[in-house]
Amino acid sequence: MPKRIAVITTVYKYLSHAQHEADRILVGYPHAGAWHRPDMKIVSLYVDQKPENDLSAARAREFGFVVYPTIAEALRCGTDKLAVDAVMIIGEHGNYPRNEKGQILYPRYEFFRQCVDVFEKDGRAVPVFNDKHLSYSFEKAKWMVGAHERLGFPMLAGSSLPVTWRLPDIELPLGCEIEDALMVGEGGSDPMDFHALEGMQCMVERRKGGETGVRAVQLIEGDAVWKAGDQGRWSKELLTAALSRSDTPLGLTVKDGRTQDLVHNGELPKLVKNPWAYFIEYADGLKSTLLMLDGALQDFNFAARVRGAGLMSTQFLLTPEPNVTYSACLIGKVEEMFVSGRAPYPVERTLLVSGVLEGCLTSRVQAHKQLETPHLNVSYQAPKERQHCRA
Amino acid sequence: MRVSRREFIAGTAAAPLALRGQQRPRLAAVCTIYFRMSHAQHIVGRFLEGYGWNSTHHHPPMDLVSLYVNQIGKDDVSRERAARYPAMKMYPTIAEALTLGTSKLAVDGVVLVGEHGHYPRNEKGQTKYPRYEFFQQIVKVFRDSGRSVPVFNDKHLSWNWDWAKEMYDTSRSMGFPFMAGSSLPVTWRTPSVEMPEGARVREALCVCYGGVDSYDFHGLETIQCMVERRPGGESGVKWVQAYRGENFWKAYQDRVWPHELMEAALCRSHTLTPARQGFNNVFPTFEDMKRLTKDPVAYRYEHSDGLKCTMLLMDDLVRDFNFAAKIEGRAEPFSTQMYLPMPDGRTTLANFFSPLVNNMEKMFLTGRPTYPVERTLLTTGLTAAGVESLYRKQARYDTPHLNISYQPTKESTFWRT
Numbered sequence: 001m002p003k004r005i006a007v008i009t010t011v012y013k014y015l016s017h018a019q020h021e022a023d024r025i026l027v028g029y030p031h032a033g034a035w036h037r038p039d040m041k042i043v044s045l046y047v048d049q050k051p052e053n054d055l056s057a058a059r060a061r062e063f064g065f066v067v068y069p070t071i072a073e074a075l076r077c078g079t080d081k082l083a084v085d086a087v088m089i090i091g092e093h094g095n096y097p098r099n100e101k102g103q104i105l106y107p108r109y110e111f112f113r114q115c116v117d118v119f120e121k122d123g124r125a126v127p128v129f130n131d132k133h134l135s136y137s138f139e140k141a142k143w144m145v146g147a148h149e150r151l152g153f154p155m156l157a158g159s160s161l162p163v164t165w166r167l168p169d170i171e172l173p174l175g176c177e178i179e180d181a182l183m184v185g186e187g188g189s190d191p192m193d194f195h196a197l198e199g200m201q202c203m204v205e206r207r208k209g210g211e212t213g214v215r216a217v218q219l220i221e222g223d224a225v226w227k228a229g230d231q232g233r234w235s236k237e238l239l240t241a242a243l244s245r246s247d248t249p250l251g252l253t254v255k256d257g258r259t260q261d262l263v264h265n266g267e268l269p270k271l272v273k274n275p276w277a278y279f280i281e282y283a284d285g286l287k288s289t290l291l292m293l294d295g296a297l298q299d300f301n302f303a304a305r306v307r308g309a310g311l312m313s314t315q316f317l318l319t320p321e322p323n324v325t326y327s328a329c330l331i332g333k334v335e336e337m338f339v340s341g342r343a344p345y346p347v348e349r350t351l352l353v354s355g356v357l358e359g360c361l362t363s364r365v366q367a368h369k370q371l372e373t374p375h376l377n378v379s380y381q382a383p384k385e386r387q388h389c390r391a
Numbered sequence: 392m393r394v395s396r397r398e399f400i401a402g403t404a405a406a407p408l409a410l411r412g413q414q415r416p417r418l419a420a421v422c423t424i425y426f427r428m429s430h431a432q433h434i435v436g437r438f439l440e441g442y443g444w445n446s447t448h449h450h451p452p453m454d455l456v457s458l459y460v461n462q463i464g465k466d467d468v469s470r471e472r473a474a475r476y477p478a479m480k481m482y483p484t485i486a487e488a489l490t491l492g493t494s495k496l497a498v499d500g501v502v503l504v505g506e507h508g509h510y511p512r513n514e515k516g517q518t519k520y521p522r523y524e525f526f527q528q529i530v531k532v533f534r535d536s537g538r539s540v541p542v543f544n545d546k547h548l549s550w551n552w553d554w555a556k557e558m559y560d561t562s563r564s565m566g567f568p569f570m571a572g573s574s575l576p577v578t579w580r581t582p583s584v585e586m587p588e589g590a591r592v593r594e595a596l597c598v599c600y601g602g603v604d605s606y607d608f609h610g611l612e613t614i615q616c617m618v619e620r621r622p623g624g625e626s627g628v629k630w631v632q633a634y635r636g637e638n639f640w641k642a643y644q645d646r647v648w649p650h651e652l653m654e655a656a657l658c659r660s661h662t663l664t665p666a667r668q669g670f671n672n673v674f675p676t677f678e679d680m681k682r683l684t685k686d687p688v689a690y691r692y693e694h695s696d697g698l699k700c701t702m703l704l705m706d707d708l709v710r711d712f713n714f715a716a717k718i719e720g721r722a723e724p725f726s727t728q729m730y731l732p733m734p735d736g737r738t739t740l741a742n743f744f745s746p747l748v749n750n751m752e753k754m755f756l757t758g759r760p761t762y763p764v765e766r767t768l769l770t771t772g773l774t775a776a777g778v779e780s781l782y783r784k785q786a787r788y789d790t791p792h793l794n795i796s797y798q799p800t801k802e803s804t805f806w807r808t
Binding site: 014015019020023024027028029030031033034035055058165167168169240241243244245246247248249250253254255256257258259260261263264298299303310311312313317319320321322323324325328389390391 | 583654723807
């Protein structure tokens, strides 16, 4: 019997997350060199917004599922009891307001809460996948993970970055000692900084002792970012290492094709009008930095200095539209959880990153102050198995 | 013709080493044309400006001191480069570039980039890039100077098989290290896998894109760098047959090549054109492929030991290079993508030139090619044979001249670090 899936989403239009993620259940996806057709069936859909280019009705007609007007009805498939084997919450895209910190108020928590209500009323809970971060609010995110622990249903969340291809195909050794870590990316807040932070987190969580949480965060912007680099607050050596993996330097490369040593040729401040630096201080003393350098590049690259191994760096490969095959890597992990009942990597990673992002954006609106984050005492162990796409 | 691994290593070891004493090797670059995003710009630029490599901005430990450019167009950037890097002088002739204006060879290595530029096409559709002619001028300097240095030739050796063979034979008779070929064998792979050495390959196939006498060569190098690792190494190719247009689809339906390998290769693509509006990633049916693919071309060929390979150019269906093979004792096809970070909107840098330049550096430093030029001699001949079969109304073209034997390198030479 195919697994019966409910999809709860904000909007279902071409190239929205719901479209390319849910469609993979409907039409299959490339996996390990074959076109994989999951033994899963979408039986119900809830979609919060239906713009003119909505595809949900057409999909429902073609693939024989029902679009329900409420989340509870979608989970119960019109009956009075939970009638699905798993839930995908895809709360990305659609028109939602931003708060004063610039966070888009996607209703992921609100969707999740309604699912949990059904689980509690009906006395049965099923695995839930939550696309991207849990909520713009750490309090809400924590409630979500708390519900997962309380009711004991498997839960997976997060970005495609931790599971996509890496160039080169490296993994930090489990239990390594990380001296310094840096991620460089672009694309603005708060969609793309979340991806970058989670890409970095899936690397640093492998350090000795596992993850023990974050004690302070700070976000600075503008010239202060370059000054911080000059003062050694973030490592130019690591930025050079990360940029050595980039395929998309802008500026002179676009103009005449040349390669560039962007850290040392003086072009960065000309290219990046408003750099942002996210500083993360972990409970165990590790410090890491995310640099969002819009205007300098268009990909996501990580570097770390690892005791005994030296510099390690890689690009998280975001494959091009429209295929965005990285989302096939993510759906492979979702399917793995739906089939096995076990999340291949801990949802606490996404919980911590959700909180780090909120903390950094709060720092930004509080005069870029460093903020103590005792609430981010999130501990977990990294998965032993490598989880990124390599087969 | 047979070159054993021992002879291959002995031949190159006997060649003059580029690195003499503590001196940094000095290189000459001989190019057809030098504009933004041309092969010359990608390759020569990496010697001048360095490139991202292994967590640093790597500067090759050698100096590119002279440049010859055959065609200077309106969009030329070589003069800008020469102005910014005054240690590199431009010369009006190949001989002067190699002698630095003196009477004797004055460089330790030569980079020959004969791609792009305005050159006539012949009746078979081959662009007559003057790689052979440039090579002849290079070896004339070698002969006149009584000394030879390593040469790297970008892409295939020549559009003309006899000339390509002569280039190879000359390098052997004069005893200088010679490397050539495409970026495809040395670029990233997704997944990052190597054909296990000694794997008994039964069938191999590449689904890629681009034109005849152009990207077909890259597709053939994609296949060859994998299948050369089979037991016994490479033994040459007996015949080639091309299929184009309706013949291609008929051959597909007749299962001239295995559908399961084509499917595996397509499942490695990151650029599969969606067959249905509103869907971003669906597997195409036969009718979809037929509708989407513009002017499909297949080269089907058989190696001397019976291995059969197929190179498929499927323009508008994919924009990447995907390999699949049937290996004895393995139920599922073995497959990967040779990933080119292509600056066609997806990236800004053609960074697949970085591993290519890195391999050149190794040859210029050690005097030893990092992979055998016989691979590219064979793919040069395969490219010309595919073109020939197309020209002969897609008739099977026997290739007794492609009895090229060689052993692969033990070490993997694709980009993994």
